[in-house]
Amino acid sequence: MKSLDVKIWGVRKRNTKKASYDVRWTVGGNVFSEQFRTKGLADHYRAKLLRSAHAGEEFDTTTGLPESMVEKAASMTWYAFALKYLAMKWPHAAPNTRDGINEALTAATMALLDERPGRPADDVLRKALRNWAFVLPGPDDRELPVEVANALHWVAKASRPLSDLADASVGLAVLNSFKLKLDGTAAASETVRRKRRTLVNAVHYAVDLGEFKENPITLLRWKKPKVVKEVDPRVVANPEQARALLAAVSYVGGYDRARGRRLVGLFACMYYGALRPAEVLGLAEADLKLPESGWGTALLHRTRPSVGRQWTDSGQTHDDRGLKNRPVEELRLVPIPPQLVTILREHLATFDTAQDGRLFTSERGGVVASSSYYRVWQEARTLALPPAVAASPLAARPYDLRHSALSTWLNAGVDPTEVAGRAGNSVEVLLGRYAKCIDGRQEIANRKIEELLREYE
Known part of the structure; x- marks a missing residue:
């Protein structure tokens, strides 16, 4: 039996030990109700009933539900x-x-x-x-x-x-x-x-869609696995090791083919500028200010993350996007030190740019594949590091150069707000991830406490 004689009442809180809320309504003189854990869920369910009633849907007098909700689940x-x-x-x-x-x-x-x-x-x-x-x-x-x-x-x-x-x-x-x-x-x-x-x-x-009254998955008592969010201090390269690794990159693949030489600047951007790999791949000459001496700047607004072709709208291996977790139009201005300015000026003089102005290209002029620069990096590690160190986690991945850069800045005493701004992170995320990589802070804290106590002796 169907009926349009529908009256939907309000939401009321039940007088129970555990908070719950009822939605009550009548269809053809029959009273129906549903119980929810929160008032928000109850209001949401009531709103769906109201929409169906206003749309003129017929309600079933047995279940009390509109046709669109009957037995959908x-x-x-x-x-x-x-x-x-x-x-x-x-x-x-x-x-x-x-x-x-x-x-x-x-x-x-x-x-x-x-x-x-x-x-x-x-x-x-x-x-x-x-x-x-x-x-x-x-x-x-x-x-x-x-x-x-x-x-x-x-x-x-x-x-x-x-x-x-x-x-x-x-x-x-x-x-x-x-x-x-x-x-x-x-x-x-x-x-x-x-x-x-x-x-x-x-x-x-x-x-x-009306398939459930509330999300059953969120109600389950299931222990989520813990995720290690802190950077392993063992992956952080010191400035001397970083310079040795960058120098070794230039020897990979021989001089004429330049497999390594054309990527020195790419890795240098990760270390000296703390850029993410996708940010480096999207970097164009027009985004840079490279003075003959002193500090320069890189204006970041474009990334080229590496993904499978089936996941992009363009069908290309590398997507063309804005900055990570930011609105498309957002920019980030990153000061770059004289060492990186020199390396990028030399790169432009030697290899020029792609047709669209990008700094770093493959041997055929395309976007550098992550697998390609990863292989170059692994070869450079074996050239630059002693066997025991090469077998360790030290700078095992190109991304570890970014970790090394941010750890170096924090250890140099640069204000975390400034470091976070250059890195494109929040201060909370920055300090949480790099807490174990900041050396000497315990000794400084001990000294301050000792000096304070001495004043009262």
Whole structure:
């Protein structure tokens, strides 16, 4: 039986030990209610009922719900919902974020499959989900290989209902599946937390669609793995080691081919300017002021992060974006010391720029691939460092040059606010990450305490 005789009452707080709120309404003279943990969730649910009533939807007198909300959760599978969520997130997400969403949705989908006859091999399922299902254009908008089409057809039939996530045991099983890699070993803590964030965000979207009253994943008592956010002091190179490494880069690949020589300035920007690799790759001659003597400046506004072609709108390996975690139009002015000014002037005199003005290019004039400069860096380490040091974590990755720069500035006594501004970080993040890399601060603190106590003796 259907009815338009609907009256939606307000939200009231229940008189219980644990705070909860009721939404009450009547349909055809029958009273219905739903209970929520917070007033915000209750208000949100009431607003959805009001929208349906104002739109003239018929309400079911058995369930009390409008047609658009009746049995939606039971009728939608996780896989169908995941495709809908991806289509909503993809247009506004950065390429690396798209990759992360894809990875999390693939893992969750694998954990939410029922046993059905004809199950393809796990590696076939993962490849079909990773490379064809959770990318745009989606599987319904392009021609699929037969094996992929068959695998995704099986997934669509075997996927559990989205509503199963309301069962705590199912939600915990999905979260626990994030903790393991394909070989059964423990996954990195940051990877696990990133997948959980995506799942939580996806289910928030399900709440917005009326699939759940509240997010069941956030209600679970699940211990998040701890993530080490501090920089390992062992990776930090001192100025002498950094200079030796930069000199060694110029010897990689021979003089004529210049595999290393054309990248000396790239690594120097990471060390002397504390630039991120993607910021260096986006740096153009027009962004620089390089006087004949003294300090210069670099105006950062463009990055070229390295991602897979399938994640970018342009189909290029390197995306073209603004600064990390900043509005597209935001700029960052970084003073650069005379040592870097000299290196960049020499680089321009020797190699010129790409057609679009970028400083650093591959041998063919394209954007330098991260794999290319990583290989050069590894060869330079073996040239510059003694075997025992080369086997250590010291400057093991090019990014460690940025860590070395910021640690050096902080140890030199530069105000953390100034360091954070040049690095493009907040002061809190800066000090939290580099606390263990600041030498001598304990001795200074001890001396100040001792001097204070002596005054009262």
